[in-house]
Amino acid sequence: MDYAHLLDHLKTAVSPDGPRRQGLYAALRGAVLDGRLPPGTKLPASRALAAELALARNTVIHAYEQLVTEGYLVADRRATRVAPLPLGMAGDRASGDAAADPADIRLPPPTTSALPPLAHRAARINARRHGLDGPPRPFSPGVPDLGRFPFAAWRACLDAAWRDATPAQLHYSPPGGDPLLREAIARHLAVSRGVRCTPQQVVVTPGIQGAIAVCAWLLAEAGATAWLENPGYPGARSAFAWAGLDVRGIAVDGQGLAPTAADWDEAPPRLIYLTPAHQYPLGTVLSLERRLALIARARQCGAWLLEDDYDAEFRYESRPLPALQGLDTDAPVLYLGTFSKTLLPGLRLAYVVAPEAIAADLGRAVTDLLRPGQGVEQRALADFIAKGRFAAHLQRMRRLYAERQALLRRLLAERLPAVAGLPATVTGGAAGLHLTLALPPDLPDRAAVATLVQRGLDPRPVSAYCLAGTAPAGGNGLVLGYGNTDAAILPAAVEQLAAGLADARGAQRRRP
Known part of the structure; x- marks a missing residue:
C-alpha cells in the first residue's frame, strides 16, 4: 500500500462528524503499534498533511506533538519520524532506513503473535458458569432482589459519607477496615446471630472470596489438607487451590457436614470450610450435636473452622441456630459474612470475625494481599447499619x-x-x-x-x-x-x- 493509500486511510479515520484531532492521533498511533508505519518512517510535514486531509495545520501539529510526547514519534529540525519502538512485528519492514520517504510507505496487514498459554487451573474457571455475563435471569442462585434495594436510604448515607470524607478515606483502608463499620457489624451480629466479638475482632474485606483466600493463606501451609462440603461452594475450592492446599471433599447428609472416622484418621484437616446455617447448595442445617462435635474434634487435631454464614439472615421456619463461633469460648472458628446477599453484590464488602489472638494478623494479611479500599462506602454502610436501616431492610x-x-x-x-x-x-x-x-x-x-x-x-x-x-x-x-x-x-x-x-x-x- 503506497502513500496515497495511507492518506485514504487517514481520511477515513478523521471523521468530519467527530473530534478530528483525536481521530488523526488514533489512526497514526494504531498504524505505529500494528507495524503498518515501521520504525524510522518519515511522516509528511504538518503543513502538507493538513492540506491533504483538509484539516487545520494546528490539528496535525497537536496530533504529532501528542505522539512525540508519548514516545511514538521522534522529531528534529529535519523531519518527524516513527520512533524505534521494540514492537517486533515491524522489525524487518523498517529496512534499517531511518530516513524512509513517505512515498515508500507500505501498509501490510497487521500480524498477531502467539500468546503464552493460560495456566492449567484456568480450565476449571472456564468450565464453570458464574452467571456474571449479564443481568440475572429467572432462577439465578445467590442474587438478591436488586429492585427492592433501598436506594433512597442508601443514597442519603452515601451522600453524608462523601460530604464528610477525609483524604485518609480515599486511600487504602486501615488494617481491619473502617472502625465505625467494624463496631456496627459487631453490634448487629451479637443481636442477630449470637456472635461473640469485639469490634477489634471484625476484619472488613473486599468480598467474601478474598476473605476465604486470605484465611487459607494465613492459617495453613501449602500442602496442608483442607476439607470442603461435597457438594459445596466452588469459590472456596478455588481459594484453597490458590493457597496450595490439598482439598478433600466431605459428604453432606440431612444434618449437614458428615465426616466419618476414616476422614479424621486418613486426612486430618488443617482447615474445614462449611456453611452450617444453610448448606450450599443442598440447604441442610448442621445439627447442634454436630456443631459441638466439630469444634471438639477441630481442637484435637489443631484445625480451624471457616464458618460461612452467607445468607442465614433470611430464616423462615424458626429462629436460626446460633453461629458456631458463639457456641464455645475461644473456639477455633472464623466467622465469615457478606453484604452481597443481604444488600447487593456490587457493594463488594464482606467481613471475617476472627479470634482475638489472630485478628490483628488477619487484618494485616488482608491489607498486604488485597489492598482494600472503599473507605467512603464503608463509612456509609456503618451509618446505614447504625441508623437501623439495614435491620429494617432485612x-x-x-x-x-x-x-x-x-x-x-x-x-x-x-x-x-x-x-x-x-x-x-x-x-x-x-x-x-x-x-x-x-x-x-x-x-x-x-x-x-x-x-x-x-x-x-x-x-x-x-x-x-x-x-x-x-x-x-x-x-x-x-x-x-x-x-x-x-x-x-x-x-x-x-x-x-x-x-x-x-x-x-x-x-x-x-x-x-
Whole structure:
C-alpha cells in the first residue's frame, strides 16, 4: 500500500462528524503499534498533511506533538519520524532506513503473535458458569432482589459519607477496615446471630472470596489438607487451590457436614470450610450435636473452622441456630459474612470475625494481599447499619422471600408432576435465597440445565458443585434461585422449567 493509500486511510479515520484531532492521533498511533508505519518512517510535514486531509495545520501539529510526547514519534529540525519502538512485528519492514520517504510507505496487514498459554487451573474457571455475563435471569442462585434495594436510604448515607470524607478515606483502608463499620457489624451480629466479638475482632474485606483466600493463606501451609462440603461452594475450592492446599471433599447428609472416622484418621484437616446455617447448595442445617462435635474434634487435631454464614439472615421456619463461633469460648472458628446477599453484590464488602489472638494478623494479611479500599462506602454502610436501616431492610426482604419461596414450592408441586412427570422433591426451604430440586438418575442435571438455558432460565446443576470425579448423594439436581425472580413471573418461569425438564427427559430416553 503506497502513500496515497495511507492518506485514504487517514481520511477515513478523521471523521468530519467527530473530534478530528483525536481521530488523526488514533489512526497514526494504531498504524505505529500494528507495524503498518515501521520504525524510522518519515511522516509528511504538518503543513502538507493538513492540506491533504483538509484539516487545520494546528490539528496535525497537536496530533504529532501528542505522539512525540508519548514516545511514538521522534522529531528534529529535519523531519518527524516513527520512533524505534521494540514492537517486533515491524522489525524487518523498517529496512534499517531511518530516513524512509513517505512515498515508500507500505501498509501490510497487521500480524498477531502467539500468546503464552493460560495456566492449567484456568480450565476449571472456564468450565464453570458464574452467571456474571449479564443481568440475572429467572432462577439465578445467590442474587438478591436488586429492585427492592433501598436506594433512597442508601443514597442519603452515601451522600453524608462523601460530604464528610477525609483524604485518609480515599486511600487504602486501615488494617481491619473502617472502625465505625467494624463496631456496627459487631453490634448487629451479637443481636442477630449470637456472635461473640469485639469490634477489634471484625476484619472488613473486599468480598467474601478474598476473605476465604486470605484465611487459607494465613492459617495453613501449602500442602496442608483442607476439607470442603461435597457438594459445596466452588469459590472456596478455588481459594484453597490458590493457597496450595490439598482439598478433600466431605459428604453432606440431612444434618449437614458428615465426616466419618476414616476422614479424621486418613486426612486430618488443617482447615474445614462449611456453611452450617444453610448448606450450599443442598440447604441442610448442621445439627447442634454436630456443631459441638466439630469444634471438639477441630481442637484435637489443631484445625480451624471457616464458618460461612452467607445468607442465614433470611430464616423462615424458626429462629436460626446460633453461629458456631458463639457456641464455645475461644473456639477455633472464623466467622465469615457478606453484604452481597443481604444488600447487593456490587457493594463488594464482606467481613471475617476472627479470634482475638489472630485478628490483628488477619487484618494485616488482608491489607498486604488485597489492598482494600472503599473507605467512603464503608463509612456509609456503618451509618446505614447504625441508623437501623439495614435491620429494617432485612425484615422487609425476609417477609418477601418467604412468600416467594412458598409460592415457588407450591408451583413446583403442581406443575412438575403434571408436565414433566417428576416429583417435586426439594430441600433448602428453611432459609436463604434458593431451593434445590432433586432429579432422577435418568436425567443428568447438566443436560437439564443445557435445555433450560435455551428457555431463558438460569438454574445451576448440583453436580457442578461436586469435586471432580465424585458423585455424592444428592449430587444430581437443580439449584433454583428465587431471590431475583419476582412472584409475578414465577408461574410462567415454573411452566418453562417443567416443559424444559420434560424435553430434556425425553431427549435422554431417545438416546441410543
